Amino acid sequence: VLAVCHFSTQIGFAHKIQPHNISALWPTGAILFSVLVVAPVRHWWLYIPAAYFTSVINDAQAGFPIAAIWFIVAGLGEILLAAVGVRRFADGARAFVSLRGLIGYLGIAVVLAPFLSAFVGAVPGRLESYWFYWRAWFWSEALAFLVLAPAILTWIGSVGTTIREFTLAKWLEAAVILCGLIAICVWVFASPTAHAATIPALVYLPLPLLLWATMRFGPMGVNTCLVVLAFSSISGTVHGLGPFAAGEPDKSVLALQFFLAAVSIPLMLLAALIKEGSDKSISFRESELQLQEQRTELTHLSRVAVLGELTGALAHELNQPLTAILSNAQAAQRFLAHNPANLPEVYEILNDIVVEDKRAGEVIRRLRALLKKGEIQLQALDVNEIVDDVFELAHFECASRGVKIERELEASLPAVRGDRVQLQQVILNLIVNACDAMRNCELKDRTICLATSQADDGMVLVSITDCGHGIPAELGDRLFDPFFTTKEQGLGLGLTICRSIVAAHGGKLWAANNVPSGATFHLSLPAVGGDGS
Amino acid sequence: MNSDAGKVYVVDDDEGVRKALARLLRAAGFEVKCFSSAAEYLEHDDRSVAGCLLLDVAMPGISGLDLQDALAISGHERAIVFITGHGDIPKSVRAMKAGAIDFLTKPFDDEKVLAAVRVAIEKDASARRLRKLRNSAEQRLATLTPREREVLEHVISGKLNKQIAADLGTVEKTVKVHRGRVMSKFGVESVAELVRIAEQAGIAPVGNH
Numbered sequence: 001v002l003a004v005c006h007f008s009t010q011i012g013f014a015h016k017i018q019p020h021n022i023s024a025l026w027p028t029g030a031i032l033f034s035v036l037v038v039a040p041v042r043h044w045w046l047y048i049p050a051a052y053f054t055s056v057i058n059d060a061q062a063g064f065p066i067a068a069i070w071f072i073v074a075g076l077g078e079i080l081l082a083a084v085g086v087r088r089f090a091d092g093a094r095a096f097v098s099l100r101g102l103i104g105y106l107g108i109a110v111v112l113a114p115f116l117s118a119f120v121g122a123v124p125g126r127l128e129s130y131w132f133y134w135r136a137w138f139w140s141e142a143l144a145f146l147v148l149a150p151a152i153l154t155w156i157g158s159v160g161t162t163i164r165e166f167t168l169a170k171w172l173e174a175a176v177i178l179c180g181l182i183a184i185c186v187w188v189f190a191s192p193t194a195h196a197a198t199i200p201a202l203v204y205l206p207l208p209l210l211l212w213a214t215m216r217f218g219p220m221g222v223n224t225c226l227v228v229l230a231f232s233s234i235s236g237t238v239h240g241l242g243p244f245a246a247g248e249p250d251k252s253v254l255a256l257q258f259f260l261a262a263v264s265i266p267l268m269l270l271a272a273l274i275k276e277g278s279d280k281s282i283s284f285r286e287s288e289l290q291l292q293e294q295r296t297e298l299t300h301l302s303r304v305a306v307l308g309e310l311t312g313a314l315a316h317e318l319n320q321p322l323t324a325i326l327s328n329a330q331a332a333q334r335f336l337a338h339n340p341a342n343l344p345e346v347y348e349i350l351n352d353i354v355v356e357d358k359r360a361g362e363v364i365r366r367l368r369a370l371l372k373k374g375e376i377q378l379q380a381l382d383v384n385e386i387v388d389d390v391f392e393l394a395h396f397e398c399a400s401r402g403v404k405i406e407r408e409l410e411a412s413l414p415a416v417r418g419d420r421v422q423l424q425q426v427i428l429n430l431i432v433n434a435c436d437a438m439r440n441c442e443l444k445d446r447t448i449c450l451a452t453s454q455a456d457d458g459m460v461l462v463s464i465t466d467c468g469h470g471i472p473a474e475l476g477d478r479l480f481d482p483f484f485t486t487k488e489q490g491l492g493l494g495l496t497i498c499r500s501i502v503a504a505h506g507g508k509l510w511a512a513n514n515v516p517s518g519a520t521f522h523l524s525l526p527a528v529g530g531d532g533s
Numbered sequence: 534m535n536s537d538a539g540k541v542y543v544v545d546d547d548e549g550v551r552k553a554l555a556r557l558l559r560a561a562g563f564e565v566k567c568f569s570s571a572a573e574y575l576e577h578d579d580r581s582v583a584g585c586l587l588l589d590v591a592m593p594g595i596s597g598l599d600l601q602d603a604l605a606i607s608g609h610e611r612a613i614v615f616i617t618g619h620g621d622i623p624k625s626v627r628a629m630k631a632g633a634i635d636f637l638t639k640p641f642d643d644e645k646v647l648a649a650v651r652v653a654i655e656k657d658a659s660a661r662r663l664r665k666l667r668n669s670a671e672q673r674l675a676t677l678t679p680r681e682r683e684v685l686e687h688v689i690s691g692k693l694n695k696q697i698a699a700d701l702g703t704v705e706k707t708v709k710v711h712r713g714r715v716m717s718k719f720g721v722e723s724v725a726e727l728v729r730i731a732e733q734a735g736i737a738p739v740g741n742h
Contacts, residue, residue, distance in 0.1 A: 315618065315619055316591070316618035316619060319618045319619070319639045319640060320547045320549065320550055320618065320639070321549060322639070322640045323550050323553070323616075323639040323640035323641070324547070324549035324550045324552070324553040325553075325640075326553075326640040326641075326642075326643075327550070327553035327554050327556070327557045327640070327643065327646075328552075328553040328556060328557075330557055330642070330643035331553065331556040331557040331559075331560045331643075334557070334560035334561060334643075335556075335560050338560075342560075345556070345560075349553075349556060352549065352552060352553065355549070356549050356553075359549070396591075396618075398593070399546070399591060399592065399593040400591045402593070402594075402596065403593075404593055404594065443594075
């Protein structure tokens with residue numbers, strides 16, 4: 001900080017505009033201010049003397065003029081006011097990425113702090129030229145806070161984050177903008193004083209590049225470019241070059257300062273707006289993504305819950321082939337021990353063992369497919385195949401509850417587009433519900449019918465019909481509400497999730513009562529290549 | 534080797550299991566008949582054929598336990614060995630209380646199921662023997678006259694002819710004739726044999742009051 005401030009003070013002195021010894025932009029204050037905004041408050045005592053070291057040495061060489069003390073008091077007061085204000089009311093170093101932060105920054109650091117400190121800083125100018133010095137102080141400090149401090153702050157904020165994400169193309173683009181801007185600035189501000197008529201055109205030349213930087217690089221880009229513009233224009237004017245060197249020195253400095261302020265403020269506002277917009281859309285996308293993840297998680301949990309109700313049945317599903325395999329194998333041992341060994345029988349047994357083993361493997365495969373926490377995979381599916389798979393999973397659970405389950409599948413249905421596991425989950429859930437609905441029915445009445453068909457409008461229909469007590473009329477569509485349940489241990493999410501799955505497939509899920517008893521849950525899905533696709 | 538003793542009726546809705554069990558039992562020398570449901574078994578149940586049931590608990594329609602109840606109500610019990618996919622304690626207690634021989638959880642070892650089947654067939658055979666004896670005793674009982682039956686009841690309670698005559702208000706000689714007829718109708722030589730058969734036929738001796 002000491003080195004930087006020493007250097008900047010030297011630059012500041014070198015760029016004073018004679019004869020009034022005023023500066024268009026006083027950099028040291030802005031640098032110290034930037035440091036104070038980002039540094040912890042407990043380190044401030046270290047930075048402040050470091051920043052003023054060079055000024056104090058210079059003043060000491062000049063024998064401590066009274067003016068120097070006024071300058072130091074005014075400068076320090078202004079920096080502290082700006083730093084504290086910006087930290088508190090304008091998000092500190094993040095002031096440039098939102099409109100609110102930027103306006104706070106402009107109000108506090110660019111207008112209020114220089115405005116107040118100018119009253120003190122202009123005191124050495126005495127009465128006759130008090131307002132002249134007040135104006136000079138105000139403008140040079142305001143410009144420093146407007147141009148230099150934002151660049152420093154955005155760079156500090158971006159090192160390590162934004163910059164690390166730059167691709168080679170982005171670096172090249174930045175280099176093109178910067179080189180272009182420097183070239184234009186040198187040409188405009190370091191060429192001999194132009195004719196008065198061409199001045200406006202010349203002054204606007206850097207604007208396209210500034211806009212480019214604003215659109216593509218946001219606050220960091222525009223702040224950096226503004227520094228380049230400010231220093232080249234001030235430097236040129238100080239050396240009597242460029243469009244602003246035409247008139248009297250103090251008038252031309254004022255014009256230059258107006259010019260810089262008029263260019264900087266709109267561009268900075270534009271950059272903040274763009275940044276704010278893109279941040280919002282990013283956070284919107286993120287929350288959308290999060291919602292999607294939660295939905296997937298919930299769907300999976302509900303699937304696990306449905307399968308949990310089937311665990312007994314699934315253990316049985318595995319037990320059956322295992323029992324058959326064991327008994328077959330032990331029968332084979334006996335047939336081989338016979339004299340003579342019954343080889344044809346053993347051969348048949350081995351065939352059956354193969355079949356039963358594959359059957360057990362199939363149970364595991366179906367189970368694993370349903371328990372998998374996978375991404376949604378949309379593909380063309382045969383609804384009958386899905387119903388068959390679920391039937392295989394559920395038929396024993398039904399049998400153990402004394403429920404007969406039948407299938408009435410229409411041959412040659414068009415395919416539907418969807419996720420196999422999720423559609424299986426829906427049908428499985430509806431079957432489990434149907435079993436629950438028939439808990440209190442006579443044994444002979446407990447039947448579930450799974451049917452598939454095609455509706456007139458081309459939708460593929462799946463219906464699950466039970467012979468239970470039906471849906472009480474007063475419940476109506478509340479069945480599908482979240483956390484609505486009639487089961488003692490139900491969570492009330494099964495049907496809600498079923499409906500959301502079906503809706504995500506572009507289909508519909510609804511329930512209706514039958515005459516004389518029972519209810520049917522209908523599931524319609526758009527056919528691939530049909531009206532719904 | 535066991536085929537004379539009785540058939541094994543396998544009732545299971547799962548074809549693979551049914552086939553494998555039938556093979557195992559046949560390999561062990563049993564005669565086997567398979568049914569895919571309780572209803573099918575009830576339809577083809579031949580009471581005259583000796584044998585036991587190897588019965589799955591959970592089946593669609595009539596479950597194994599329901600079949601056990603149905604057989605008990607119809608008075609035609611068979612010794613039952615239950616097999617089940619998951620060892621449900623309340624169900625196994627119910628089955629055992631109702632007289633099941635065993636309650637095996639799938640998958641089971643061949644020795645276990647064969648041992649249970651042997652016990653069941655043995656139990657079925659002895660039940661049949663008992664039933665046969667009772668039937669013949671009852672048939673003989675039916676040939677007695679009311680008077681002869683009265684005399685029988687007194688004889689098996691260990692009374693002397695003189696006491697019986699006093700109780701029935703007749704003479705000792707008449708009692709002696711009735712007693713001789715009862716003995717010949719039952720085909721026995723001694724009172725001890727008479728007592729045993731009367732017991733099988735369910736005839737109670739008169740009390741000594």
